[in-house]
Structures are given as structure tokens and as C-alpha cells.
Amino acid sequence: MATDATADRSDTGEQSHFRICPLCEACCGLEIRTRETPRGRAIVSIRGEARDPFSGGYLCPKGVALKDLHEDPDRLRQPMRRRADRSGFDPISWEDAFAEVAARLPALRERHGNDAVALTIGNPASHKIGLFSYFPHLARALGTRNLFSASTLDQMPKQLACGLMYGHWLSVPVPDLPRTDLLIVLGANPMVSNGSMWTNPDYRGKAKALRARGGRIVVIDPRRSETAQAADEHLAIRPGGDVFLLLGLLHTLFDEDLVKLGKLADHVDGLDALRAAAADFPPERCAAHCGIPADAQRRLAREFATTERAVLYGRIGTCTQRFGSINSWLIDALNILTGHFDVEGGLMFPKAAAFAANTLGRPGQGKGVSTGRRHSRVSRAPEVMGELPISCLAEEIETPGEGQVQALITIACNPVLSSPNGERLARALDSLDFMLSLDPYINETSRHADLILPPPSPLEDWHYDMVFAQLSWRNHARWSGAVMPTGSSIAGKRDEHGDPVDPRDPDQRGGDERTVSPAPHPEWRTLLRLAAILNGLPHDADLQPVDDAALMAELKRQAGDRAEALFAMLDGDEGPARWLDLGLRAGPYGDGFGARPDGLSLKKVQAAPHGIDLGELQPRVPELLRTASGRIELAPPPLLEDLAHAEAALRLPPGDELLLIGRRETRSNNSWMHNLPVLAKGRERCTLLVHPDDAARAGVADGEPARLSNARGSLIAQISISADMRPGVVSLPHGWGHDLAGSRLGVAAQHPGVNMNRLLDEEARDPVSGTSILSGIPVRLSAATPAPGAAPH
Ligand SMILES: Nc1nc2c(c(=O)[nH]1)N[C@H]1C(S)=C(S)[C@@H](COP(=O)(O)OP(=O)(O)OC[C@H]3O[C@@H](n4cnc5c(=O)[nH]c(N)nc54)[C@H](O)[C@@H]3O)O[C@H]1N2
Numbered sequence: 073m074a075t076d077a078t079a080d081r082s083d084t085g086e087q088s089h090f091r092i093c094p095l096c097e098a099c100c101g102l103e104i105r106t107r108e109t110p111r112g113r114a115i116v117s118i119r120g121e122a123r124d125p126f127s128g129g130y131l132c133p134k135g136v137a138l139k140d141l142h143e144d145p146d147r148l149r150q151p152m153r154r155r156a157d158r159s160g161f162d163p164i165s166w167e168d169a170f171a172e173v174a175a176r177l178p179a180l181r182e183r184h185g186n187d188a189v190a191l192t193i194g195n196p197a198s199h200k201i202g203l204f205s206y207f208p209h210l211a212r213a214l215g216t217r218n219l220f221s222a223s224t225l226d227q228m229p230k231q232l233a234c235g236l237m238y239g240h241w242l243s244v245p246v247p248d249l250p251r252t253d254l255l256i257v258l259g260a261n262p263m264v265s266n267g268s269m270w271t272n273p274d275y276r277g278k279a280k281a282l283r284a285r286g287g288r289i290v291v292i293d294p295r296r297s298e299t300a301q302a303a304d305e306h307l308a309i310r311p312g313g314d315v316f317l318l319l320g321l322l323h324t325l326f327d328e329d330l331v332k333l334g335k336l337a338d339h340v341d342g343l344d345a346l347r348a349a350a351a352d353f354p355p356e357r358c359a360a361h362c363g364i365p366a367d368a369q370r371r372l373a374r375e376f377a378t379t380e381r382a383v384l385y386g387r388i389g390t391c392t393q394r395f396g397s398i399n400s401w402l403i404d405a406l407n408i409l410t411g412h413f414d415v416e417g418g419l420m421f422p423k424a425a426a427f428a429a430n431t432l433g434r435p436g437q438g439k440g441v442s443t444g445r446r447h448s449r450v451s452r453a454p455e456v457m458g459e460l461p462i463s464c465l466a467e468e469i470e471t472p473g474e475g476q477v478q479a480l481i482t483i484a485c486n487p488v489l490s491s492p493n494g495e496r497l498a499r500a501l502d503s504l505d506f507m508l509s510l511d512p513y514i515n516e517t518s519r520h521a522d523l524i525l526p527p528p529s530p531l532e533d534w535h536y537d538m539v540f541a542q543l544s545w546r547n548h549a550r551w552s553g554a555v556m557p558t559g560s561s562i563a564g565k566r567d568e569h570g571d572p573v574d575p576r577d578p579d580q581r582g583g584d585e586r587t588v589s590p591a592p593h594p595e596w597r598t599l600l601r602l603a604a605i606l607n608g609l610p611h612d613a614d615l616q617p618v619d620d621a622a623l624m625a626e627l628k629r630q631a632g633d634r635a636e637a638l639f640a641m642l643d644g645d646e647g648p649a650r651w652l653d654l655g656l657r658a659g660p661y662g663d664g665f666g667a668r669p670d671g672l673s674l675k676k677v678q679a680a681p682h683g684i685d686l687g688e689l690q691p692r693v694p695e696l697l698r699t700a701s702g703r704i705e706l707a708p709p710p711l712l713e714d715l716a717h718a719e720a721a722l723r724l725p726p727g728d729e730l731l732l733i734g735r736r737e738t739r740s741n742n743s744w745m746h747n748l749p750v751l752a753k754g755r756e757r758c759t760l761l762v763h764p765d766d767a768a769r770a771g772v773a774d775g776e777p778a779r780l781s782n783a784r785g786s787l788i789a790q791i792s793i794s795a796d797m798r799p800g801v802v803s804l805p806h807g808w809g810h811d812l813a814g815s816r817l818g819v820a821a822q823h824p825g826v827n828m829n830r831l832l833d834e835e836a837r838d839p840v841s842g843t844s845i846l847s848g849i850p851v852r853l854s855a856a857t858p859a860p861g862a863a864p865h
């Protein structure tokens with residue numbers, strides 16, 4: 073796909089390229105300037121693009137790091153095969169790599185059955201149209217029940233709650249921040265994370281504007297986070313206490329007659345069941361467990377209910393808990409009951425230009441979602457959204473019997489660091505018959521693979537955002553052309569043939585000689601190739617007919633007899649581009665293949681270098697609903713049932729252990745960007761934040777190493793004393809621990825940090841969504857070398 077929105081800057085000899093950043097959910101529009109040099113195109117600068125209607129010039133330091141990612145000598149440029157003696161990897165050609173897959177994988181599946189091959193997919197896949205749109209081809213070809221993703225370390229509770237309430241997994245409402253007067257943030261830190269399940273670049277700017285117009289922000293978090301520091305009020309909740317706070321608020325709404333459904337009155341089911349459920353949870357009963365006094369709960373409920381334009385937003389801190397699904401449900405229910413839903417300034421539903429299931433099919437009614445259609449083999453964990461909990465992966469590999477996992481394909485994920493008890497998983501990976509990783513790095517997970525197939529650099533690839541346009545603060549459509557020519561790698565460092573070379577000394581390169589492939593393989597093609605191999609085609613079969621057939625099948629499903637005619641009309645020369653043209657033209661703003669000539673198409677979106685603004689969010693109930701009842705389900709049975717467990721938890725004393733929570737750092741992104749020099753430089757980021765009282769009690773000092781331990785294990789972390797912590801709570805970021813042998817992450821290895829997930833129990837989950845409990849973990853803190861006189865904690 074050569075199209076590339078480029079403006080010449082003849083005055084400087086530079087060119088500007090406009091591209092959305094593929095690194096986090098904010099999807100900022102970037103201006104990337106390049107210059108042609110005798111040795112190829114070089115990246116000159118990366119800035120926020122002020123003319124982007126969606127992000128208005130915002131960016132964070134990670135956007136700038138795209139240059140380092142493009143040029144990272146550790147980033148793989150061609151397939152790697154692990155040596156038989158496991159001493160490292162050697163580069164091989166794409167042809168040989170696929171031939172090896174063809175020789176091993178189908179036979180293994182034949183021998184052990186479909187479920188013997190597991191598939192896991194991670195966070196970056198949602199930022200890559202090639203991965204996201206062609207992943208289903210591979211999943212279908214495999215036909216395995218052992219499908220796992222990072223969703224069960226993250227947002228599955230929210231998707232489950234939304235699925236049950238509104239009828240589709242991706243019908244997730246987002247705060248209408250520009251038009252609200254009161255924002256309550258629960259368990260999220262958008263100042264640093266830049267928003268999640270809420271694509272909202274420049275939270276900082278919008279929050280500032282809210283306060284400038286007289287509005288208020290309240291943040292509820294065990295830590296006085298960066299978002300809390302930029303708010304009007306901070307309530308330091310007990311980790312894991314959100315369910316009790318939310319129930320206390322819900323109770324208050326009914327108790328004090330504050331419920332006001334407004335225009336939604338005719339569109340909800342289950343109000344009486346919700347009222348009955350809330351009766352058991354007066355704030356006075358919930359206070360000790362959530363750590364927020366009853367009068368503060370009642371005051372908050374009143375303020376929320378009586379502020380005309382207000383919104384309550386909750387994210388990962390509320391999801392990765394035992395009651396994550398209930399939390400996600402109650403957050404939306406509270407917005408609905410107070411008239412802050414589907415209205416300006418409240419929670420609203422985006423309407424994406426392409427691929428949104430809630431714009432397809434019959435408006436206002438559907439089949440709803442179902443879960444638990446099958447269960448994992450070992451722990452009997454229910455399937456949710458077609459997946460099993462990723463925390464079940466290790467036991468599915470280890471436990472013999474029918475359906476045991478013998479082979480694994482990992483796609484854009486690093487579960488050895490990102491999931492609880494990655495050490496166990498790492499051991500299990502070494503027992504597999506075959507492992508294949510689609511990944512740009514030899515990292516903690518892919519080092520176990522037999523074969524690693526790398527993606528192109530994001531700057532060599534075109535993109536259109538399939539996922540986050542469905543979660544955006546404003547509707548829009550933006551095309552990102554490729555910025556760098558295919559095969560450009562380490563700008564400025566090239567050998568006498570013009571080929572990019574590794575700028576580091578040979579002895580720094582970890583021993584393996586590397587060659588640079590001139591033609592990276594787009595990931596959609598890699599996935600389609602793997603699917604074709606699994607469907608019995610030769611490893612070098614022509615993929616065009618395979619791609620055509622899949623597209624035609626989809627067209628027949630959507631358009632019946634008109635499929636052939638529409639197929640001929642589709643633009644885009646290959647792969648996801650044609651699917652995108654179909655998505656846009658058949659979508660809610662589309663040209664309907666000529667029926668609405670002013671509507672969107674791939675060509676039209678490609679021709680708008682700064683993107684197309686599709687306006688503020690609009691009310692969408694009941695049109696968006698896809699529940700069987702055609703109404704919002706306020707009291708979905710699986711969630712209502714789990715309330716009995718919350719009630720039981722309330723009868724136990726709250727406990728007084730020190731609790732570990734996580735956090736995110738601006739210059740870090742989960743586990744995989746610690747190898748980029750521009751982000752890695754500066755102070756140590758993987759530090760344990762400890763309240764001064766807890767530090768004194770444990771006898772640990774600022775800047776010193778200390779031991780954090782529990783029944784699962786122990787680690788040594790550097791202490792950073794912080795009065796921003798709620799006493800009794802410590803905070804450590806996740807995604808660190810880059811000291812495992814066999815990875816090739818030269819920069820990250822110099823600041824390895826520690827892996828907090830070593831202290832987590834892989835069997836601890838929210839049973840309703842299968843999501844791991846990542847927050848509120850009981851731990852002990854002590855001096856690394858006990859100091860004389862320090863009291864043990
Ligand atoms: N810089 C940076 N940005 C990122 C990422 C990154 O790694 N680095 N990761 C990206 C990803 S994958 C995601 S999913 C998003 C997540 O984005 P957010 O949901 O905003 O996540 P966090 O920034 O981790 O903020 C979670 C907050 O919850 C608080 N918390 C912890 N436990 C509890 C609890 O029990 N109750 C309550 N109420 N609060 C609690 C923490 O103190 C923290 O401030 O961020 C994305 N953006």
C-alpha cells in the first residue's frame with residue numbers, strides 16, 4: 073500500500089507525513105518529518121499534529137520514541153529460528169520459516185487434535201489493522217478452544233458488563249468530557265495512561281478546561297495519582313474496595329430518592345431487581361471495606377445525582393479485582409440511574425465509521441451476548457467473548473490428558489512478564505513441542521519460541537484504527553500512510569551496499585550475527601499464510617485467491633446477490649485495505665457503494681491528510697442496543713448472582729495486611745518499550761512507592777533496596793517514599809524484570825527492574841470474566857538486609 077499523505081517542504085528539503093501513533097489508546101495524530109539522504113530516508117522529527125481534529129497536537133514522549141523503535145538494532149528484521157542446542161537464534165528466510173511451520177504444525181495438530189495448538193494475542197494487536205483484521209483467519213483455521221488474550225489481564229470485566237447490558241462486547245460508553253461539569257474517576261490515571269477504553273488524547277488539556285469553566289474532578293484511587301493531583305478532590309479508597317463504594321452509592325440513590333432515569337425510562341429493564349440488590353448495602357455497612365466514610369459516600373452520591381452534567385468513569389483499577397465485573401456494571405448503572413447516560417456531558421456511545429458491530433444489523437435489537445459456552449479443561453473456567461483466562465495457559469500446557477496444549481502461537485504478547493506467575497509459564501513453554509511467536513523482539517516470551525516472525529516497523533506500515541474509533545471522545549476517520557519505505561531500518565547507519573547495519577559493536581550484539589531483510593512481511597500476510605498452511609495449502613501457495621475468497625464470503629454474508637458487483641467496486645490493492653473500503657462504504661457514514669455519493673470510502677479517507685472529523689458524540693439509545701429485549705439490561709443475572717459473594721465478603725473483617733497495587737509510568741508501555749533509549753534514560757522507574765509510616769514501620773529508607781514478599785515469592789525493589797500513597801498500600805509498576813537469560817533487549821537489560829507479577833497468584837480471578845486479580849495483593853515489606861532495630865512488618 074503505497075499511499076502516503078505527504079506534503080513537500082521544499083524550503084527545507086523535508087517531507088511531512090501524518091500518521092496516528094500506534095502505541096497507546098490515545099491514537100494521537102503525529103507529524104513525522106523525514107529527509108531524503110544519499111543513504112535513504114531519515115526521520116528528522118516527530119511532533120503532535122496541531123491540525124488533527126481529534127488530538128489537536130497532543131503527544132507524549134512515547135510518540136517521539138517511534139524513531140528509536142524504527143531504528144532499534146534489537147528489533148528483528150527477519151525470521152529467527154532457535155538453534156537446536158538452544159544457545160540462541162539464527163536468521164532464516166521467510167520461505168524457510170513458513171516451510172518449517174508447514175512441516176511441523178499441521179502434523180502436530182493432526183496427531184493431537186485442534187485444541188493442542190493454543191493461540192494468545194496481546195495488546196499491540198489492537199493497534200495494528202493487519203493483525204486485528206487477519207487474526208480471525210488464523211483463529212478459524214486453527215479451530216482451537218485454547219484462545220487467550222491480554223483482555224483477561226485488563227478490560228474483560230468492562231466488555232462483559234457492556235455486552236450483558238447493551239448487547240455487544242464493544243458497545244462501551246465513554247465520558248463526554250468536553251461537555252461535562254463533574255468528572256468522577258475511579259481506578260484510572262489518564263494523566264499518565266492517556267486513557268483506556270476511552271480514546272481521549274490530551275486528557276490534561278480537557279480536564280483543565282473543565283475546571284476553568286467551573287467544573288469539578290473527583291479521583292478515587294489508593295494513590296494520590298497524577299490525575300488526582302490535577303483534580304479538586306481525592307478519596308483514597310482501599311484497594312479492592314470499589315465494589316463496596318459503588319454499592320454504597322447505589323444504595324444512597326434509591327434510599328434518598330435520587331434516581332432519575334429521564335429519557336431512558338422507557339429503555340431499561342431490571343430497575344426493581346437493582347433496587348432490591350442495593351438494599352443490603354447501606355454506605356454505613358460498606359465504609360470499613362472501601363475505606364471511605366459513609367457521609368463521604370452519601371455526599372458523593374448526592375453531588376453526582378444533582379449535578380446536571382456529570383459522569384463517572386472507571387477503568388483498570390476497577391477491573392483487575394475479584395469483583396471487576398460487578399464494578400464495571402455498577403459504574404454504568406450509576407450513570408444510567410442519575411440521567412448521566414447517552415446525554416451530553418455523561419457517558420456516551422461513539423459511532424465509528426467502520427467495523428462497529430453496533431452500527432450493523434437491525435438497529436435496536438439483537439441476540440445479546442452469551443458466555444460460559446464451554447470451560448477450560450483444567451480449572452473449568454468459563455469462556456468469555458470466545459476466550460479462556462490467560463492465567464489458565466500454564467496449567468493447560470502442563471496437565472497431561474486429552475486436549476493438552478502441545479504447541480503455542482503467541483501474537484504480540486509477552487505473558488511471561490505480563491501475567492501472574494510468569495515463571496511457571498516460562499517453564500511450561502519450554503515443554504512445548506512447537507512454539508511460534510509473531511514479535512519484533514527476542515524477549516522474555518519469544519525467547520522460548522522455535523520460530524519468531526517479526527512485523528515491519530510501524531513506520532513502514534499503513535494503518536487505520538479499527539478498534540479505538542469505537543471508543544473515541546469524538547467521531548472521526550483517519551488514514552495513516554506508511555512513513556518510511558519498506559525495508560528502511562536503521563537510518564543513517566548503512567554499509568557500503570546501502571544496507572542498514574547494527575550500529576553497536578559486534579560484541580555487544582549478543583553473539584548472533586544479524587542480516588537485515590530488505591522486504592519485511594506485512595503481518596496480515598503472515599497470518600493469512602499461517603491460516604493457509606493450516607488449511608492444507610503448500611507453504612508457498614499464492615495467497616491472492618485465499619484473500620479473495622475470504623472477502624467474497626464476507627460480502628455474500630452482508631450483501632447476498634450483490635456480492636460480486638460490490639467486490640468489483642472495492643478499492644485497495646490488497647489485504648486489509650479492501651476490508652477497510654468495505655467497512656467504510658457499508659458503515660454509518662459510508663457512500664453505500666454509490667447510494668450516498670458524499671459518503672465515506674477508502675479513497676476519501678486517504679485523501680484527507682489530517683483526518684475527517686465526524687463530530688461530537690450523539691445520543692444512540694435505543695438504536696445502538698443489540699440485546700434480545702431491545703432494552704438496556706440493568707440487572708444481568710450473572711452479575712446479580714455474583715453480588716451474593718460481595719455480600720459474603722462484607723461479612724468478613726476488612727483485613728489489615730499491606731496491599732500491593734500497580735501503576736503506569738509515562739515513559740513506559742507495559743513490558744515492551746523499555747529497549748528504546750529515549751524512554752529508558754533518566755531516573756529509575758520501577759520503584760516501590762511506600763507511605764512514610766509504612767516505610768518507618770518496615771525500617772526501609774528512600775532510594776534503598778527492600779524486600780517485598782508473600783507466600784508466592786519475593787523480590788527486591790528500590791524504595792521511593794511517597795506521602796501520596798494511602799497508608800497500608802504500596803505501588804509497583806508492571807512489565808519489568810528484563811533480566812531473564814536468552815532475551816535480546818540490550819537497553820532494557822541495563823535497567824531491568826523487577827516483575828511484580830511474581831507475587832501474584834495465577835489462580836486468583838474474577839470468576840465471572842476470568843480476569844486476573846492484579847491489584848490489592850497482600851505483601852510484606854522488610855529491609856533487604858535487616859537493619860539493626862527495625863521492627864518486622
Ligand atoms: N504510560 C503508559 N500508558 C499506558 C500504559 C502503560 O503501560 N504506560 N498501558 C496502557 C494499557 S495496556 C492500559 S490497559 C491503560 C490503563 O489505563 P488506566 O486504566 O488509566 O490505568 P493506570 O494508569 O494503571 O491507572 C490505574 C489506577 O488505578 C489505581 N488503583 C489500583 N488499585 C485500585 C483499586 O483497587 N481501586 C481503585 N479505585 N483504584 C485502584 C492505581 O493507583 C492507578 O492510579 O493504560 C495504557 N496506557
Ligand SMILES: Nc1nc2c(c(=O)[nH]1)N[C@H]1C(S)=C(S)[C@@H](COP(=O)(O)OP(=O)(O)OC[C@H]3O[C@@H](n4cnc5c(=O)[nH]c(N)nc54)[C@H](O)[C@@H]3O)O[C@H]1N2
Nearest residue numbers: 194195196222225226484485486490510527742743744806
Ligand atoms: N501486574 C500487572 N500486570 C499487568 C497489568 C497491570 O496493570 N498490572 N496490565 C495488563 C494489561 S492492561 C495489559 S494490556 C497486558 C499487556 O500484556 P501483553 O500484551 O502480553 O504485553 P505487552 O507488554 O503489551 O507486550 C506486547 C508484545 O507485543 C510485541 N509487539 C510490539 N509491537 C508489535 C507488532 O507490531 N507486532 C507484533 N506481532 N508484536 C508486537 C512486543 O514486543 C511484546 O512482546 O499486561 C497486563 N499485565
Ligand code: SF4
Nearest residue numbers: 093096099100132135
Ligand atoms: S499518548 Fe503518547 S503513546 Fe499514546 S498515542 Fe499519544 S503519542 Fe502515542
Ligand SMILES: [Mo]
Nearest residue numbers: 195222226227
Ligand atoms: Mo491494557
